[in-house]
Amino acid sequence: MSRPKLLALLGVGLAAAALAEEPRPLAIVIHGGAGVIDPAKMTPERAASYRAGLAAALDAGYAILERGGTSLDAVMAAVRIMEDDPQFNAGRGAVLNHEGDAELDAAIMDGHGPRAGAVAAVRHVKNPVELARLVMEKSPHVLLVAEGAEEFALEQGVALLPRGYFRTEGRERELEEARRAESERLHAASLPGSGTVGAVALDAAGHLAAATSTGGLTDKHRGRVGDSPIIGAGTYADEACAVSGTGQGEFFIRQVVAYDLCALVEYRHLTVGAAVREVIHEKLRHTGGEGGVIALDRNGNIAMDFNSVGMFRAARDSRGRRDIAMYRDAR
Numbered sequence: 001m002s003r004p005k006l007l008a009l010l011g012v013g014l015a016a017a018a019l020a021e022e023p024r025p026l027a028i029v030i031h032g033g034a035g036v037i038d039p040a041k042m043t044p045e046r047a048a049s050y051r052a053g054l055a056a057a058l059d060a061g062y063a064i065l066e067r068g069g070t071s072l073d074a075v076m077a078a079v080r081i082m083e084d085d086p087q088f089n090a091g092r093g094a095v096l097n098h099e100g101d102a103e104l105d106a107a108i109m110d111g112h113g114p115r116a117g118a119v120a121a122v123r124h125v126k127n128p129v130e131l132a133r134l135v136m137e138k139s140p141h142v143l144l145v146a147e148g149a150e151e152f153a154l155e156q157g158v159a160l161l162p163r164g165y166f167r168t169e170g171r172e173r174e175l176e177e178a179r180r181a182e183s184e185r186l187h188a189a190s191l192p193g194s195g196t197v198g199a200v201a202l203d204a205a206g207h208l209a210a211a212t213s214t215g216g217l218t219d220k221h222r223g224r225v226g227d228s229p230i231i232g233a234g235t236y237a238d239e240a241c242a243v244s245g246t247g248q249g250e251f252f253i254r255q256v257v258a259y260d261l262c263a264l265v266e267y268r269h270l271t272v273g274a275a276v277r278e279v280i281h282e283k284l285r286h287t288g289g290e291g292g293v294i295a296l297d298r299n300g301n302i303a304m305d306f307n308s309v310g311m312f313r314a315a316r317d318s319r320g321r322r323d324i325a326m327y328r329d330a331r
């Protein structure tokens, strides 16, 4: 073999070895909603409790990635934990509609495929994110709503719960206040409830996934569906980028926020950080929309940003990062 050929082969071999040695980055980012509590009203006890809720979801999702699990399993686990935690506006403890019921929306998307499943306006499903995944995996559809979604849940062996399971005293109080302030509230650009939840993750195979779950807005009209279960609005993942949003859903739907952000990454080659800034601080703000997003790219770059007072959020990756924050100054 000639010397240049031998050197070329050696070069390829060394590059392959270097690639084999460099483990692919793992990352998970979660949010617990942008409609957060006024910092002036946040007690140290409540802050500690929210942080603990976020940490439990973050670490459970990350543990799945560390064991070699999929990003899809990681986002589902993180969201399910927050659905079961009554502090957040998803599953038990979700905000109540005008009739006093929790009406839940959720979506999950596997960027590898891509595949997606979503449910909207369900009232008896403990973990809407799990039902969204069943829609993705066990039906030919993407989005099922209301009674039809609950019939599908029964067909899949998912038990339905009485509506009282979802209602908490705190949310009942919030609904009373919202009803009292209704005439003002309808004209005010106030943020919905608090604590919509979402997650995005990157696994060892380099696949991205996203999931979002919410009760939507306090005192919303029965049948109102927000952005969370609308693929491309509040939830989106493809091979390059994964996004979960939180904020005033109507704005996110009209501006197709999650897909727009990924399109900026794909077509304008923006970093996720730059794309998030453009979407949240330029496009959304110009229309008066309030909220935030978490986003992740295939190299494990993380972005979490919002134009509201705060956004409960947390991130963890294989480079050693582990942050939990609520307001602008990373508190």
Ligand code: ASP
Pocket: 033, 034, 035, 089, 192, 193, 194, 195, 196, 214, 215, 216, 217, 225, 226, 227, 228, 234, 245, 246, 247, 248, 249, 250
């Ligand atoms: N985006 C959710 C919705 O409008 C609410 C939220 O994120 O707080 O349904």
